[in-house]
Amino acid sequence: MTLKIKDVTKRFGxxxxxxxxxxxxxxxxxFGILGGNGAGKTTTFRMILGLLDITEGEISWNDEAIGxxxxxxxxxxxxxxxxxxxxxxxxxxxxxxxLRGMRKSEVVTELEAWLKRFKVPEYMDKxxxxxxxxxxxxxxxxxxxxxKPKLLILDEPFSGLDPVNxxxxxxxxxxxKERGTSIVFSSHQMEHVEELCEHLCILHKGKPVVQGTxxxxxxxxxxxxxxxxxxxxxxxxxxxxxxxxxxxxTEGCELQxxxxxxxxxxxxxxxxxxxVRKFELEEPTLNDIFIEKVGASYE
Ligand SMILES: Nc1ncnc2c1ncn2[C@@H]1O[C@H](COP(=O)(O)OP(=O)(O)OP(=O)(O)O)[C@@H](O)[C@H]1O
Numbered sequence: 001m002t003l004k005i006k007d008v009t010k011r012f013g014x015x016x017x018x019x020x021x022x023x024x025x026x027x028x029x030x031f032g033i034l035g036g037n038g039a040g041k042t043t044t045f046r047m048i049l050g051l052l053d054i055t056e057g058e059i060s061w062n063d064e065a066i067g068x069x070x071x072x073x074x075x076x077x078x079x080x081x082x083x084x085x086x087x088x089x090x091x092x093x094x095x096x097x098x099l100r101g102m103r104k105s106e107v108v109t110e111l112e113a114w115l116k117r118f119k120v121p122e123y124m125d126k127x128x129x130x131x132x133x134x135x136x137x138x139x140x141x142x143x144x145x146x147x148k149p150k151l152l153i154l155d156e157p158f159s160g161l162d163p164v165n166x167x168x169x170x171x172x173x174x175x176x177k178e179r180g181t182s183i184v185f186s187s188h189q190m191e192h193v194e195e196l197c198e199h200l201c202i203l204h205k206g207k208p209v210v211q212g213t214x215x216x217x218x219x220x221x222x223x224x225x226x227x228x229x230x231x232x233x234x235x236x237x238x239x240x241x242x243x244x245x246x247x248x249x250t251e252g253c254e255l256q257x258x259x260x261x262x263x264x265x266x267x268x269x270x271x272x273x274x275x276v277r278k279f280e281l282e283e284p285t286l287n288d289i290f291i292e293k294v295g296a297s298y299e
Contacts, residue, residue: 031185
C-alpha cells in the first residue's frame with residue numbers, strides 16, 4: 001500500500017500552487033510536509049483526495065487513482081474544521097462512520113474507546129458547540145480515524161492544541177502508524193515534523209526545496225551547531241573562519257559552523273584561554289535548515 005505522487009503540478013490560472021512535486025509514502029510511514037502560508041500543502045492534500053484536478057502529473061494509491069470509491073480507506077482531517085455545532089458527539093460520529101460503511105454498534109464501541117483515551121468520556125452526549133476549540137479538534141480527529149483508514153491525511157493536526165493535548169494526539173498518531181496506517185501531515189511547526197516523521201519535504205511557493213529522510217537531510221546539510229559556555233570573552237569567534245553565525249547567550253555563545261572540522265580549530269583556539277564549561281557539537285535543527293534554504297523562519 002503506497003501513496004505515489006509523481007511530478008505533480010497544480011496551477012490556478014497563471015499561479016502555480018504546486019510545482020513538480022514527487023513523493024512516495026509506504027505503509028507504516030509518517031510523512032511530513034512543511035511549509036509557510038501559501039506553500040501548497042492544502043492544495044497537495046486536496047489533489048490526493050481527488051477534490052481538485054491535477055494540472056500535470058499523477059497521484060496513485062496502490063497504483064490506482066483515488067476516487068470516492070476509496071473513501072472508506074482514507075481519513076482526512078481538513079484544515080478548516082467542519083463539525084455540525086448542534087449535533088451531539090455520538091450522533092455526529094455515528095453519521096460519519098455510517099457514511100464510511102460502519103455499523104452503528106461498531107462506531108459506538110470505537111468512539112467510546114477513543115473518548116476514553118483522550119480523557120473525555122463524558123463528551124459522548126455533549127453537543128459540539130458546548131466543547132472548547134481544542135476539544136472539538138479531538139472529536140474532529142476521531143471522525144477522521146473512526147473507520148480505521150489505511151491512508152490518513154492530517155492538515156495542521158496540532159494547531160490550536162495545548163501542549164498536553166499535542167502530546168496525546170502525537171501518541172495516537174504514532175499508534176496508528178504502528179498499526180499499519182500511512183500518514184501524511186502538514187505543519188508550520190518544524191519540531192512536530194522533526195519528532196514524528198521519517199521522511200519529510202519542505203515546500204516553498206509550491207516547490208519542494210528540501211526532501212528526504214530526516215537523517216539524510218541533516219547529514220547532507222553539513223553545517224553544525226556548536227554551543228560553548230565559558231567564562232572568557234568569545235566575541236572573537238564571530239569572525240573565526242568557518243563560523244556562519246554567532247549568537248550570544250547568557251553563559252557563552254551558540255555558533256553555526258560550516259562543518260565539524262571548524263569545531264576542532266575553535267577547540268584548539270580556546271585551549272589555555274580559560275575554563276570552558278560546555279563545548280557541544282549539535283545537529284542542525286530543521287529550523288536552521290529551513291532558514292538557510294528558504295530564508296525566513298515561519299513561526
Ligand atoms: N481555489 C484556489 N484558487 C486560486 N488560488 C488558490 C486556490 N487554492 C489555493 N490557492 C493558492 O495556492 C497557493 C497554495 O495554497 P495552499 O492553501 O495549498 O497553501 P498552504 O500551504 O496550505 O497554506 P496555509 O498554511 O496558509 O494553509 C496559495 O498561493 C493560494 O492562494
